[in-house]
Amino acid sequence: MVTPARVFRKFEGLFAVYxxxxxxxxxxxxxxxxxxxxEINAAPPPAPKLExxxxxxPSRESGTSKALTxxxxxxxxxATSPQVRGPRYRTLKVGVGHRLDAFSSGVLVLGVGQxxxxxxxxxxxxxxxxxxxxxxxxxxxxDFSATGRIIERTTFEHITLVKLEKILAMIQGGHQKALxxxxxxxxxxxxxxxxxxxxxxxxxxxxxxxxKGLRCIHFKPPHFTLEAQxxxxxxxxxxxxxxxxxxxxxxxxxxxxxxxxxxxxFGLQEALTRQHWTASDIQRTIKVHHSMLKDLKKAxxxxxxxxxxxxxxxxxxxxxxxxxxxxxxxxxxxQLHSAAKExxxxxxxx
Amino acid sequence: xFSTNMHVGQRCVRLLRGRIMSIIxxxxxxxxxxxxxxxxxHTTTVKRMHSILAQHPVLHSGHISSQTTEGxxxxxxxxxxSVTQHRCQVKQSDCEEPEAKNVIIYxxxxxxxRKLPLTEMPAVIDLEDVPSLSxxxxxxxxxxxxxxxxxxLPPISFSLRDYVDQSETLTKLLQLGVDLWKLDQRRNxxxxxxxxxxxxxVAPRLLFLKxxxxxxxxxxxxxxxxxxxxxxxxxxxxxxVSYLKSKKFSTESIASMVCKAPYLLNFNVKRxxxxxxxxxxxxxxxxxxxxxxxxxxxxxxxxxxxxxxxxLKFPQxxxxxxxxxxxxxxxxxxxxxxxxxxxxPNYVSLERLVAVPNDVFCVSVALATEEDxxxxxxxx
Numbered sequence: 001m002v003t004p005a006r007v008f009r010k011f012e013g014l015f016a017v018y019x020x021x022x023x024x025x026x027x028x029x030x031x032x033x034x035x036x037x038x039e040i041n042a043a044p045p046p047a048p049k050l051e052x053x054x055x056x057x058p059s060r061e062s063g064t065s066k067a068l069t070x071x072x073x074x075x076x077x078x079a080t081s082p083q084v085r086g087p088r089y090r091t092l093k094v095g096v097g098h099r100l101d102a103f104s105s106g107v108l109v110l111g112v113g114q115x116x117x118x119x120x121x122x123x124x125x126x127x128x129x130x131x132x133x134x135x136x137x138x139x140x141x142x143d144f145s146a147t148g149r150i151i152e153r154t155t156f157e158h159i160t161l162v163k164l165e166k167i168l169a170m171i172q173g174g175h176q177k178a179l180x181x182x183x184x185x186x187x188x189x190x191x192x193x194x195x196x197x198x199x200x201x202x203x204x205x206x207x208x209x210x211x212k213g214l215r216c217i218h219f220k221p222p223h224f225t226l227e228a229q230x231x232x233x234x235x236x237x238x239x240x241x242x243x244x245x246x247x248x249x250x251x252x253x254x255x256x257x258x259x260x261x262x263x264x265x266f267g268l269q270e271a272l273t274r275q276h277w278t279a280s281d282i283q284r285t286i287k288v289h290h291s292m293l294k295d296l297k298k299a300x301x302x303x304x305x306x307x308x309x310x311x312x313x314x315x316x317x318x319x320x321x322x323x324x325x326x327x328x329x330x331x332x333x334x335q336l337h338s339a340a341k342e343x344x345x346x347x348x349x350x
Numbered sequence: 351x352f353s354t355n356m357h358v359g360q361r362c363v364r365l366l367r368g369r370i371m372s373i374i375x376x377x378x379x380x381x382x383x384x385x386x387x388x389x390x391x392h393t394t395t396v397k398r399m400h401s402i403l404a405q406h407p408v409l410h411s412g413h414i415s416s417q418t419t420e421g422x423x424x425x426x427x428x429x430x431x432s433v434t435q436h437r438c439q440v441k442q443s444d445c446e447e448p449e450a451k452n453v454i455i456y457x458x459x460x461x462x463x464r465k466l467p468l469t470e471m472p473a474v475i476d477l478e479d480v481p482s483l484s485x486x487x488x489x490x491x492x493x494x495x496x497x498x499x500x501x502x503l504p505p506i507s508f509s510l511r512d513y514v515d516q517s518e519t520l521t522k523l524l525q526l527g528v529d530l531w532k533l534d535q536r537r538n539x540x541x542x543x544x545x546x547x548x549x550x551x552v553a554p555r556l557l558f559l560k561x562x563x564x565x566x567x568x569x570x571x572x573x574x575x576x577x578x579x580x581x582x583x584x585x586x587x588x589x590x591v592s593y594l595k596s597k598k599f600s601t602e603s604i605a606s607m608v609c610k611a612p613y614l615l616n617f618n619v620k621r622x623x624x625x626x627x628x629x630x631x632x633x634x635x636x637x638x639x640x641x642x643x644x645x646x647x648x649x650x651x652x653x654x655x656x657x658x659x660x661x662l663k664f665p666q667x668x669x670x671x672x673x674x675x676x677x678x679x680x681x682x683x684x685x686x687x688x689x690x691x692x693x694x695p696n697y698v699s700l701e702r703l704v705a706v707p708n709d710v711f712c713v714s715v716a717l718a719t720e721e722d723x724x725x726x727x728x729x730x
Contacts, residue, residue: 018728020673056495070495079511083524086531105730259729273727274673275708 004089011036011092011279012113013286014122016266018273021105021257025096032110032277033094039279040089045082050074095119098129098263103145104235106131106260107271112282126202127264128212128229133255135242137222140252144239148254156251161219167248168214168226171241175211182207202231209233211241224253510540519548526556527570528577539577546580555580558587563605576612586618593619597626598637603645611648625651675704681716681726 019028057069078084095116097109111119137156141148182203185192195201203210211230218225226245228238239255246253261268270289272281504512510530514520520543524530533539546552559569559579573579579587594604608614614622629650630640644651682688682698689696690703702715712720 020677020727021730022673078514078521078524081514081524083528084511084514084530086529086534268728271728273724 007040007089008092008113010283011040011286013115013289014109014111014118014266015282015285015289016107016109016263016271017277018268018271019100019105019108020274021103024102025099025108028108029094029096029110032282033092035277036094036112036279036282037087037089037092040092041087045085045088046080048076048078048081051077097123100260101235103147104258104260106258107263107266107268108260109263109266112286122264125264126231128202128231129233129260129264130262130267131228131230131233131238132217132257132259132261133226133228133238133242134257134259135224135226135245135253136256137224137246137249137251137253139254140243140246141254144236144243144255146254146256152252154252156222156249159221159249159251161216163249164216164219164224164245167245168216170248171245172211172214175214178208179203179210179212182210207232209237223256509534510543513544517544519543519546519552522548522552523570523573526573527567529570529574532574533577536577542581543577552580554584555582555587558584559608562591562608563601564609568609572609572612576616578616579612582616587615590615590617590619590622593622597641599641599645603641607645607648611652613652614648617652622651625655628655671704677727677730678703678711678716680730681718681723684726685716685718687716 017028017032019025051074052072053075054070055073057071093113093116095111097111097119100106100108109119109122111122136146137159138154139146139150140152140154141150143149179201180187180192180196182205183201184204185195185201187193199212209230209232211228211233213227213229215227216224217227226242228241230238235258238258242253242255270285272285276282501516503516507513510520510533514524514530520530523543533543556569559572560566564572591604594607595601599607617625626640626644629635629644630637633640633643635643679688682703687696687698689698690700691697692699698715702711706715708723709720712718712723716723
């Protein structure tokens with residue numbers, strides 16, 4: 001008898017999915033759970049068990065002998081037939097990492113079965129997410145998106161790329177200050193400066209959304225595209241950001257698209273598009289991720305241990321004596337974070 | 351994992367089973383669970399059973415009728431499922447104290463004799479006669495076989511598995527192809543099915559459906575989707591069918607409609623009339639076209655009309671097909687190949703846009719690779 005652990009083993013892991021715009025994340029999760037269960041229940045169900053019952057055979061003509069003949073006949077026990085029992089597995093634990101609202105699209109990380117523990121750790125770790133925000137000048141709506149109720153219309157001919165970049169730099173400055181405050185480091189120290197220069201600072205406790213990076217990658221009025229790396233964000237906040245950019249430029253702007261291009265280690269290349277939301281493709285992806293993580297661990301243990309350990313330790317010590325810093329938990333998140341840095345540098349350009 | 355309600359009475363059931371079985375049968379033999387029981391062992395079990403039941407005067411002949419079983423067991427307010435294949439009783443019942451149940455068995459044997467008026471008592475009874483309670487009493491094989499051991503089916507269960515082997519209705523439904531596990535998950539359906547009698551309730555309705563024109567293979571799926579067709583009154587069903595026939599629906603179309611929308615015949619004539627009228631008026635079609643649409647999509651008659659009215663305002667198809675079409679169209683637009691005008695060159699027919707599978711679409715319609723299409727999907 002194959003145990004459930006064995007059956008689920010090849011499907012348990014973390015993988016990323018490209019969520020299309022207009023669909024609630026829960027529907028994506030349900031769809032994937034249904035596809036995986038279909039594959040798991042695909043094996044032919046066992047035949048009903050047999051049991052022996054005794055039935056009296058009609059007695060023969062002979063009047064004298066009153067001996068009854070009983071025959072042992074095997075009957076299928078209907079309670080064990082597949083029509084009565086139904087499919088063996090009816091639920092599967094599929095968890096979602098950082099959620100995406102219905103309007104946004106992009107990389108959505110999911111975990112199956114035992115990997116939900118790793119998913120929880122991933123969710124609470126300090127990895128950043130990459131977003132592409134598409135905006136349009138000239139309108140302001142109530143929910144900051146292009147489909148909301150229009151509140152205001154303005155002109156935008158006066159907007160230039162220089163002005164936009166100034167505004168973005170100003171916004172980023174504000175967020176840098178917030179980052180330093182929430183990360184609990186003493187800015188006057190040399191160690192804090194080094195950490196900040198390397199970009200390892202991250203908020204230690206619950207913080208509002210913080211943008212670690214913000215720049216404009218496309219500008220053709222009225223359309224423009226921003227790229228942001230952020231922590232603790234919501235997609236609504238990012239749409240509001242676009243709206244505020246418009247306001248700062250003495251005009252108005254509305255967000256026409258929020259697209260997540262990276263969530264921690266999982267980028268666009270690893271994300272599965274809708275036609276690949278099948279059990280076999282998910283299985284393959286999980287296998288690839290397993291080997292990737294193994295390599296990372298090996299590389300991390302051998303090469304980077306020296307370099308990474310020191311600044312991380314310092315970081316933990318730099319926190320002032322009064323409040324305890326929430327420690328960076330173990331090697332796992334260190335790996336993720338350093339790998340995230342690498343991934344950020346090597347983001348596939350589109 | 352079955353997510354349906356686990357009744358609180360489960361514990362009671364186990365206690366019940368344990369106690370009653372120990373009284374009625376030999377502790378090691380459970381009539382349902384022991385497949386290979388030698389005949390000798392069976393006889394000893396039955397002998398003890400016989401001795402207990404022999405206290406009841408009517409049982410002297412050694413035969414238990416289902417009616418008496420009911421009357422006898424009705425005393426304590428506790429209802430059993432009797433073993434006779436023709437009747438299966440209540441699935442849920444009140445759960446009483448096990449000690450009380452313990453006592454009931456012995457009381458039952460004595461109580462009726464007190465209740466029977468003197469005139470009706472059979473002449474066989476000698477009130478001073480002490481009935482022999484000996485378990486070693488020898489009886490012939492025929493008598494032994496004729497004694498039916500009431501298999502103690504659980505009065506409460508969360509699944510139909512416990513009743514399938516004993517219930518004629520459930521066995522026959524299984525043979526028809528009904529998915530009992532699907533019906534298990536619905537709240538009151540299981541109890542309802544167990545209470546039905548095959549000969550008087552189920553069979554006439556099955557024959558009715560067959561007369562309608564449904565094939566044997568289709569009966570199973572219809573009952574799986576709509577088990578309540580077995581409790582609908584036959585007169586009403588026939589009235590609704592005759593109403594549809596009066597609206598000039600052919601017999602084949604009625605059969606196919608019932609197959610596609612099993613709940614159709616559960617709606618009363620007034621409601622069906624309302625719906626047909628709505629589609630005829632609002633859509634502004636002649637009766638023939640309405641008939642054609644309803645024959646193809648009988649679920650329009652079953653569902654509520656509000657979503658239909660909404661869809662009429664915004665004729666969008668909100669499902670995965672729509673997403674697919676949108677992505678493909680945007681891809682073609684990006685490549686500059688979104689040509690839907692038949693007059694122009696490089697025309698892409700709607701069928702090729704929608705129906706064709708992905709790889710064929712990418713290669714022949716969009717003239718690009720599947721990787722390109724995937725990369726484009728990730729930019730949306």
